[in-house]
Amino acid sequence: MENQEDVDQEYPIRWNMLISTGRKFHKENKKVEAMAIAELTEELYPDFVYAIEGAADIYKYCGEKEMARATYQKALEIYPCYNIIERKIKEQDEPVAFGQKYKRKEPDFLAAMVPCKHHNH
Secondary structure, eight states, rough: SSSHHHHHOOOOOOOHHHHHHHHHHHHTTHHHHHHHHHHHHHHOOOOHHHHHHHHHHHHHTTTOOOHHHHHHHHHHHTTTTHHHHHHHHHHSOOEEEETTSSSSOOOHHHTHHHHOOSEEE
C-alpha cells in the first residue's frame, strides 16, 4: 500500500479502536459483545500481530483461557520475536495466590529486550 488513504480504504475499521471497544464491553460485563469484537478483530486483521494480541487479551479478560492461549500462539506464529507473547502464554499457567490482585512481572519493555531466539538482532 502506497499511502494512508490506501490503508484507510483497505482497513476502514482501525484495529486499535476494535480492541478499545472490546475492552470497554468487558468492563461493562458485556462478555458476548467483547468476544464478538475479538473475533471480528481476528477476522479483519489475521496477520497483524498487535491486533491478534489484543484479541487474545480480550479472550483472557473474559475468562476464555483456552481461546486466549490459542490466539496468543497465533500471534507468536505471526511474529516469533515478540517475546511479550511468550510471557503472556506462560502467565496463563501461573496461578494467582489468594489475595494477590496482580501477578508481579517485569515491565513489557524489559520483556521485549530479551534476545530473540529466532534471529540475530
